[in-house]
Amino acid sequence: PAGSPTPGTPATGGGAPPHNYEFSAGVPPGMDRVVPEHLVRSSSFLENEVFNIYHSETEMMRYLRRLEGKDLALNESMIALGSCTMKLNAASEMMPVTWPEVGSIHPFAPEEQTGGYRLMLKTLEKWLAEITQFAAVSLQPNAGSQGEYAGLLAIRRYHQERNDPERDVCLIPLSAHGTNPASAVMAGFRVVPIECDEEGNIDVEALQAKCEEHSEHLGALMVTYPSTHGVFEETILTVCEIIHSHGGQVYMDGANMNAQVGLCSPGGIGADVCHLNLHKTFCIPHGGGGPGVGPIGVASHLVEYLPGHAVLGDEEGTVSASPWGSASINVISWMYIRMMGAAGLVAATKVALLNANYIAHRLKNYFPVLYTGAKGRVAHECIIDLRPLQKESGITVEDVAKRLIDYGFHAPTMSWPVAGTLMIEPTESESKEELDRFCEAMVSIHGEIQKVISGDWDSENNALRRAPHTAEMVSSDEWNRPYSRELAAFPVSRLRDHKFWPAVGRIDNVHGDRNLVCTCEGMEAYLED
Known part of the structure; x- marks a missing residue:
């Protein structure tokens, strides 16, 4: 059929696959062309080497594992993104998605075939x-x-x-x-x-x-x-x-x-x-x-x-x-509710509230909690204010977010809904031990900021402003920074047992801000003069 690989001829796209296949434009006798001539693609495709260098399941498996290692995901540490509710997605809840009875049914399959x-x-x-x-x-x-x-x-x-x-x-x-x-x-x-x-x-x-x-x-x-x-x-x-x-x-x-x-x-x-x-x-x-x-x-x-x-x-x-x-993935929520039951769902909500208030209580003497209710409590997330510290030290909320990566944590939601703040939502999925590790990281970062304020650390060339630190940076022969490699990569002792290494250092956010792909106006745009 048209589009099938023909062995023994040079490739027309995607570099040079080892078997020298090409996608033939020929049509077998007696068959009409499925794709009109003017729609047949003539440009090269799949040209990146990644599409041509892995030729076994073993190689592909290792490639995918390396990709996974570049991402600080929930299987590494908590992701306390405020307003995002990055809770556990249990394997038992997601398992039915792989069943053909769920994942292989067409949205418009006949009603008599989709009763269940x-x-x-x-x-x-x-x-x-x-x-x-x-x-x-x-x-x-x-x-x-x-x-x-x-x-x-x-x-x-x-x-x-x-x-x-x-x-x-x-x-x-x-x-x-x-x-x-x-x-x-x-x-x-x-x-x-x-x-x-x-x-x-x-x-x-x-x-x-x-x-x-x-x-x-x-x-x-x-x-x-x-x-x-x-x-x-x-x-x-x-x-x-x-x-x-x-x-x-x-x-x-x-x-x-x-x-x-x-x-x-x-x-x-x-x-x-x-x-x-x-x-x-x-x-x-x-x-x-x-x-x-x-x-x-x-x-x-x-x-x-x-x-x-x-x-x-x-x-x-x-x-x-x-x-x-998105019908097939609804089974995940079905499984969650069915397995949790009424009592489990209530307990989850209570723990989500408890975890957020625990973090707010532990951090309030270091970073002011911006909003609380009448009794001094928060709901399921809290906003900590870094603006007073920035005014004293010049260290920004972005610096803190980047430094958290060195401690092995994905940063919370940054500068939303209030600029210069972090919004933290731990969800009910995290243990007290994980909450303590996060709070200890934040307290340690507060101590680092104090060193900038006191003048012990340079206001620019310090571990906060130059975070995060990659393995390549700290293992390089050249190290022109006034703080040690150990402080850069292992600011707390627990990281010696397990360390997440970021794939890249700090990127140019200003370039990104000046080359926007898409914007969504905030509520301020609707204010009347």
Whole structure:
């Protein structure tokens, strides 16, 4: 057939494979060309040597292991990325994805062939509805951002069906993630920002004023709970009541649902719609940009506005090419919920809250915790403020993030939602021993910063500003730094038992900032003059 390898002739692309195969452009007699002539590729492809130098499973296995070793992943240490919920993705939860009954079914396979699959999806929807206290759930959205879009579309269609198409104002706190205003605009809303108070909470007086100003056009409020600042906003019930009193709907961003499961719920709080991140709270892995599932749950009056699909007999509000989005990976969340049970899910939430508060308590005397609730506690994550230390020492939050790599840790979320801070979310997956190792690393880094402040260390040529340190750097014949190689690579004694070596030193972030690939405007862009 066309495109099959022909032995004994030079390769047309990809360098020079050892067997000198080529992809023939010839077509056997009696067969029409499958690909039209003008679409046949003539340029070279697979030219990088990596596609041609590994010729056995042994070599490929070792190559893949070397690649893995370049990545500081969860199998190395905790990844405390705030707002990302990088929890354990247990092998037992992911095992069914490899079963042909799950991974080999086409999204449009006949209904009579997918009875068990549909039952699994229906059961998962039921469980998620119970957890969120909503009337129904749709698994169609492929990501949290797509869940936002689907949920806002449901609200928009609800207002239109009630002859209120003019309700097109969406109120969004300034602390919100950039996807919130982007989703609102895509769904046809006008974005109106809401100020936050000094504690990072929604300014209720400002919210009330905006609601009164836009009362006849108020369509929705987007709110994250716990807040993006890592606290349970005590005014959340009041906020929902204010929106409803002006005819609007409450959209809750479920990015921080890991702090709610079993203790409270979006539906119980008063939200009308909420998206979930199954790739956060419910254990689907999401490193490297995917895969994701962002189902939405809705109150009873919005059930008819959930995403439809031709396969389901209703094409209104479709947001994904297939009726259940990334259907095969939903089995991971099914397994997680089924194995944890109600008591296990509640326990997980409590430990997630406990771990975050433990870190906040251990670090507060070294790095101020920026936001806390009325009782001095945080939710499932905490934001530590490095700006006072930067003012004294010149050491930036980026320097601390890079130095953490030398200690064997992936940096927490940096400079979001507040510039000059680190947002730390340990999740329930980490042991006290791992939390202590992280806190000890941060305390040690605080001590290093103090040496810069005191003048013991040079303000530029020091272990923080020049972090991270690769094996190549510390083993080089040339070492022109005033601190020792030992301090660079082994700042604490535990690293002698096991050391993660970064593959590269510090990169040129300024170059990256000046050569942007994609940008997403923050809430500040929507402020009125």
